[in-house]
Amino acid sequence: MCVAAAPAVVAAVVASSDDSNAPRPRLCHVKKWPTFQGYGFNLHAEKGKAGHFIGEVDANSPAECAGLKKGDKIVEVNGYSVREASHADTVGKVKQHADNVKMLVVDAEAEEYYKSRDIIVTGSMANVHHIECPDASPTEGRV
Secondary structure (H helix, E strand, O other), X not given: OOOOOXXXXXXXXXXXXXOOOOOOOEEEEEEOOOOOXXXXXXXXXXXXXXXXXXXXXXXXXXXXHOOOXXXXXXXXXXXXXXXXXXXXHHHHHHOOOOOEEEEEEEOHHHHHHHHHOOOOOOOOOOOOEEEEOOXXXXXXXXX
């Protein structure tokens, strides 16, 4: 678990979904840290299952502090839908900026909830939970 107090909640975008009990998609803003190599997660594809997923998430990494969790389905990368994108295109979007990436993700519960209601998850939905990791490791500079 990230040693930061908790990922900073930045805002909730105002838009659709009327159900206040709906699971919240997460827009995770992951920033590279000077003392950590990479973002601390890997992309994962499952045979027979459409989409792109978060694989392992390193403990105390930028990815963990930004709220990414193993098994999350990636819906958008840097504002672009990756629903129909190839693995290579999705990796390219993650690498689009040298030092940060924004990923809209849903866990299995949210994926099932929206899929069963024919709702397409987007970053403009009212209940999107915005999480931004700090610019540096929360343990940096501690003695």
